[in-house]
């Protein structure tokens with residue numbers, strides 16, 4: 265597996281200007297997606313996972329807008345061993361409807377959403393939609409596209425693909441529909457698949473099959489996956505690298521082992537402790553344990569907090585620092601970055617307090 | 623009953639209550655929804671949403687009810703309160719005032735009375751609260767309707783209930799839209815608990831919540847259970863949540879109960895192949911590679927047109943000829959461990975192993 269950078273997001277800010285105020289959905293996000301690897305993006309609802317992904321596709325819904333930042337996509341990184349600077353495309357500068365963006369979207373980068381019906385039109389057969397996706401990006405005949413569509417449906421392990429191709433989406437179960445959507449997303453052999461909560465609406469046994477399928481297809485196609493989920497269990501199964509988001513910011517990013525066994529950010533630590541662990545249940549004797557909770561709740565989306573956005577809920581809160589100074593990105597270990605004052609070599613102070621008696 | 627040797631006593635949290643009369647006893651519960659076709663709305667068949675289900679819930683315990691969507695969990699919960707009339711079966715409830723009653727036979731006034739003691743909370747805190755009602759109206763409604771309190775007394779009770787679930791009593795005049803998902807779930811809980819019930823059906827109460835909020839609500843449910851001596855039927859599809867909160871767990875598949883046992887026993891030593899597959903599928907928050915999953919093939923059976931024999935047989939990894947023709951009986955294979963599988967006695971299935 266190559267370690268080449270396929271896409272890089274730098275200081276991305278995507279805001280919604282609404283009558284009630286500005287929602288800073290994505291507020292200074294840095295992310296690196298490596299070719300052939302899975303980046304898991306995790307965080308609670310509203311933290312900006314989907315809008316980050318939609319920004320990468322230039323599909324931010326109005327009145328949302330990319331305000332700042334760079335999204336660089338290295339187009340031919342799979343073909344050439346070292347990333348070729350000439351082929352770097354700055355997606356954040358492309359118009360959503362430009363020819364170049366349309367040639368990337370659905371072709372080189374494609375997306376699977378939580379609700380499979382959102383990706384498919386209910387009034388058209390599964391096959392016609394996959395065939396359209398193929399012919400849009402590739403110069404092939406209808407028959408050729410149909411053969412390929414059937415082949416794709418077989419690859420996502422749908423039974424009787426030559427029959428299912430003429431079914432309407434509503435005729436399929438939730439799990440089958442999500443497979444059909446994955447087939448459509450992979451029909452152009454993308455370099456990057458963005459999967460936004462693809463299994464959240466499914467039952468566990470169906471989820472297990474879809475996750476298994478996605479892992480196999482990733483191997484087969486050597487594609488990168490940006491896997492968005494709020495489920496830490498799914499992250500553990502799928503991700504090579506993990507980014508943890510809170511209020512529009514990536515607060516920690518590192519490899520999957522370090523996230524689960526050596527989390528640095530107090531938010532990551534708290535999140536991990538708040539989920540029920542089967543291991544605890546198995547070793548339970550007598551008294552039932554309480555879960556650890558994070559005090560307070562996520563502020564409403566218009567809130568702009570000074571300093572670290574997590575400070576009002578943080579158990580490690582440093583007065584005068586966390587509520588005043590925005591934490592910088594700190595590399596605590598090679599490849600392990602965290603935005604938290606606890607790891608600064610010297611803790612920044614907002615202002616030296618002149619009056620020592622205070 | 624009393625001299626039965628309980629081989630799994632160390633895995634059970636509440637052994638002392640095991641030999642009491644259960645608070646709730648469900649016998650052969652069925653709920654079939656007719657399928658109608660055509661202009662004359664001719665009945666062409668039935669969705670067997672709940673099909674011959676029996677179980678009990680002891681006082682003070684939490685029974686978890688799991689299974690994939692559409693297997694009949696919600697329907698079971700709604701039948702228990704007679705929110706929908708069951709097709710057949712018995713629902714025996716130990717009511718503190720009325721004594722042992724069969725809920726299915728209760729009418730009007732008696733039903734209102736039993737619903738002081740049996741209540742329900744729902745998955746969707748948004749849909750289950752009337753947006754035009756203030757918290758006072760929402761939480762106070764059952765107290766008013768049941769003639770328990772009104773006027774100043776009602777307000778005091780509502781204030782107390784709000785406090786109990788961690789909401790500020792000053793919020794009484796506000797409307798649900800002003801509250802977050804977790805807070806709305808607390809409002810639903812205050813409403814359910816207002817008449818001081820004995821028993822609560824919790825239908826996916828944390829499924830729509832983020833993990834940090836989920837943890838707060840799960841803790842609250844446990845605290846209230848201890849303080850108020852509540853008994854829960856806890857319906858959920860998240861196995862880790864169910865394992866965490868339940869003393870015993872019941873597993874449903876296509877309208878049938880397939881296995882019930884004490885939580886640790888069920889997770890560590892499942893006896894039904896479906897339970898085994900369900901355990902194996904749980905995504906666990908630990909990136910350490912583990913043994914290959916047991917993946918189910920095929921799709922969940924249609925409750926309007928279920929397969930012959932054991933409903934699980936088309937997907938079962940251990941299927942034998944008998945499974946295709948004969949429906950297995952739901953039987954107690956070891957004390958308090960119930961299984962519906964022809965091969966339960968001979969199979970040795972894989973449960974959860976501690977990763978630590």
Ligand SMILES: Nc1ncnc2c1ncn2[C@@H]1O[C@H](COP(=O)(O)OP(=O)(O)O)[C@@H](O)[C@H]1O
Pocket residue numbers: 280282287288289290307308309310311312313314315316325326327328565
């Ligand atoms: N179409 C929209 N209009 C206004 N605000 C939006 C819209 N889409 C998302 N947001 C806001 O942007 C923030 C991030 O949303 P999103 O990326 O969808 O979160 P996540 O996917 O992590 O749950 C949230 O506060 C959300 O309310």
Ligand SMILES: Nc1ncnc2c1ncn2[C@@H]1O[C@H](COP(=O)(O)OP(=O)(O)O)[C@@H](O)[C@H]1O
Pocket residue numbers: 655669670671689690691692693694695696697698925
């Ligand atoms: N009012 C109804 N009319 C017809 N069918 C119903 C009705 N309610 C539920 N069902 C069917 O009964 C089965 C069980 O549903 P439900 O109890 O909601 O399952 P669960 O809560 O386990 O997801 C499903 O097949 C569902 O479609």
Ligand SMILES: [Mg+2]
Pocket residue numbers: 313314315460
């Ligand atoms: Mg989202």
Ligand SMILES: [Mg+2]
Pocket residue numbers: 695696697
């Ligand atoms: Mg349900």
